[in-house]
Amino acid sequence: MASLEKDADGFYTPAESSAASTTAPKVEGNDAEPAGASDLVSSTFEVAVTLADQQADPNSPLYSAKSFEALGLHQDLLKGIYDMGFSKPSKIQERAMPLLLSNPPTNMIGQSQSGTGKTAAFVLTMLSRIDYSINKPQALCLAPSRELARQIMSVVVAMGKFTQVQTEYAIKDHLPKGASRITAQVIVGTPGTMTDLMRRKVIDPSEVKVFVLDEADNMLDQDGLGDQTLRVKNMLPRTHPVQIILFSATFPDHVRAFASKFAPNANKIELQQNELSVDGIRQFYMDCKNEEHKYDILVSLYGLLTVGQSIIFCKHRQTADRISQRMTAEGHKVASLHGAKDAAERDAIIDGFREGKEKVLITTNVIARGIDILQVNMVVNYDLPLMNERDRGADERPDIETYLHRIGRTGRFGRKGISINFVHDRKTWLQMEQIEKALGKKIIRIETNDFDEMEEKMKQALK
Ligand SMILES: Nc1ncnc2c1ncn2[C@@H]1O[C@H](COP(=O)(O)OP(=O)(O)OP(=O)(O)O)[C@@H](O)[C@H]1O
Numbered sequence: 005m006a007s008l009e010k011d012a013d014g015f016y017t018p019a020e021s022s023a024a025s026t027t028a029p030k031v032e033g034n035d036a037e038p039a040g041a042s043d044l045v046s047s048t049f050e051v052a053v054t055l056a057d058q059q060a061d062p063n064s065p066l067y068s069a070k071s072f073e074a075l076g077l078h079q080d081l082l083k084g085i086y087d088m089g090f091s092k093p094s095k096i097q098e099r100a101m102p103l104l105l106s107n108p109p110t111n112m113i114g115q116s117q118s119g120t121g122k123t124a125a126f127v128l129t130m131l132s133r134i135d136y137s138i139n140k141p142q143a144l145c146l147a148p149s150r151e152l153a154r155q156i157m158s159v160v161v162a163m164g165k166f167t168q169v170q171t172e173y174a175i176k177d178h179l180p181k182g183a184s185r186i187t188a189q190v191i192v193g194t195p196g197t198m199t200d201l202m203r204r205k206v207i208d209p210s211e212v213k214v215f216v217l218d219e220a221d222n223m224l225d226q227d228g229l230g231d232q233t234l235r236v237k238n239m240l241p242r243t244h245p246v247q248i249i250l251f252s253a254t255f256p257d258h259v260r261a262f263a264s265k266f267a268p269n270a271n272k273i274e275l276q277q278n279e280l281s282v283d284g285i286r287q288f289y290m291d292c293k294n295e296e297h298k299y300d301i302l303v304s305l306y307g308l309l310t311v312g313q314s315i316i317f318c319k320h321r322q323t324a325d326r327i328s329q330r331m332t333a334e335g336h337k338v339a340s341l342h343g344a345k346d347a348a349e350r351d352a353i354i355d356g357f358r359e360g361k362e363k364v365l366i367t368t369n370v371i372a373r374g375i376d377i378l379q380v381n382m383v384v385n386y387d388l389p390l391m392n393e394r395d396r397g398a399d400e401r402p403d404i405e406t407y408l409h410r411i412g413r414t415g416r417f418g419r420k421g422i423s424i425n426f427v428h429d430r431k432t433w434l435q436m437e438q439i440e441k442a443l444g445k446k447i448i449r450i451e452t453n454d455f456d457e458m459e460e461k462m463k464q465a466l467k
Pocket residue numbers: 036037038039089090091092093094097116117118119120121122123124252253373374375376378412413416417
């Protein structure tokens with residue numbers, strides 16, 4: 005039985021890590037293509053072979069010795085998995101699923117590189133643990149952005165296609181004002197709206213068995229997000245244990261202790277510092293003369309950026325809007341997305357980009373994490389991510405975690421990708437050098453005045 009005492013960090017302790025398990029498990033298609041479909045390579049056959057090879061290589065994060073059947077999943081979920089085009093689990097799925105599904109349920113802190121299939125691991129756990137005969141919320145999942153919450157929901161819906169699962173969002177401007185009780189079993193949302201709906205008793209948490217934080221380090225660390233996440237946790241039932249599942253590609257040291265408190269007695273799957281980035285992403289930098297030159301280079305890159313799809317990360321919303329307006333005025337087809345846009349506009353922009361209506365998306369850290377669009381083969385750090393964007397402080401060191409998440413929008417599940425960092429003075433060059441050192445991977449220079457070389461290097465990297 006958990007104590008009701010709140011400690012210095014605001015936790016109610018100790019939440020013993022177990023919950024009840026139940027039976028087997030609707031709804032629109034997954035917007036992520038099944039593995040094997042990609043614009044990056046000329047034929048789907050080639051991709052399938054590459055993926056199979058990687059899944060057979062014990063050193064690959066996609067490797068697995070087991071089949072999905074061997075993970076003990078319900079038949080209806082196996083159908084969903086195969087319907088999505090998956091054939092074998094990835095390493096994180098193989099390692100985490102047995103631990104996640106064992107009884108009594110145990111908490112999990114799971115780390116695995118970007119694009120290696122963490123979502124499926126926690127979605128399958130939620131879908132395995134709910135009792136489909138009870139029409140009450142039983143699994144809550146939080147993500148740092150509405151775009152990611154919507155993407156996770158598409159995976160819940162696709163994997164749960166052959167179940168009776170009912171789902172609902174806890175994201176801004178989704179539910180009608182004055183909505184009554186949510187009876188859906190799986191709720192996916194962002195911390196602010198989830199807290200609000202729980203406080204107003206629209207969400208009754210009394211039957212919740214599983215609580216998932218995707219991008220957990222960010223959810224626990226970031227200004228505001230951390231407090232709200234904790235509030236959600238503190239509203240969970242104390243009459244029975246709730247399985248707490250934290251997943252991310254990064255768990256910086258200063259968050260680890262807090263994560264262990266948030267998910268006590270958890271099974272842990274961790275990566276070494278040198279394993280953090282995936283090999284399929286080739287990292288480059290371009291030496292620009294000044295801020296204005298960055299814009300000129302970006303425009304000259306446009307033809308290459310549109311070979312697949314690209315995401316351009318800027319520090320400020322205004323920069324994203326300004327670049328996007330300028331490029332649009334010059335006849336380029338780009339879109340910009342950031343947190344100052346309203347909910348409906350954000351949904352339309354990301355959906356349009358997913359459908360390939362625009363090939364270039366100019367954005368901020370809002371979609372640095374989790375977004376899975378397989379056709380994205382290039383990421384540009386127009387501005388390098390800095391620590392001061394996390395806490396609005398004075399810390400001008402590079403934000404290694406955000407860097408990893410940003411470049412991880414490409415190179416998904418064994419695909420090839422390119423990241424390009426723009427540096428334009430000594431300070432930004434040194435910041436990039438720090439990133440290089442921290443990750444132990446070379447960031448290769450590309451000449452900005454030799455377009456042919458630029459093109460050649462980038463095409464080679466995508467082969
Ligand atoms: N076993 C599998 N076989 C084939 N494709 C898979 C498998 N598991 C996941 N995928 C696909 O791999 C892609 C990346 O998965 P996912 O988005 O879960 O990565 P992630 O580890 O959560 O990454 P991030 O850290 O960036 O959030 C998705 O398109 C997903 O559909």
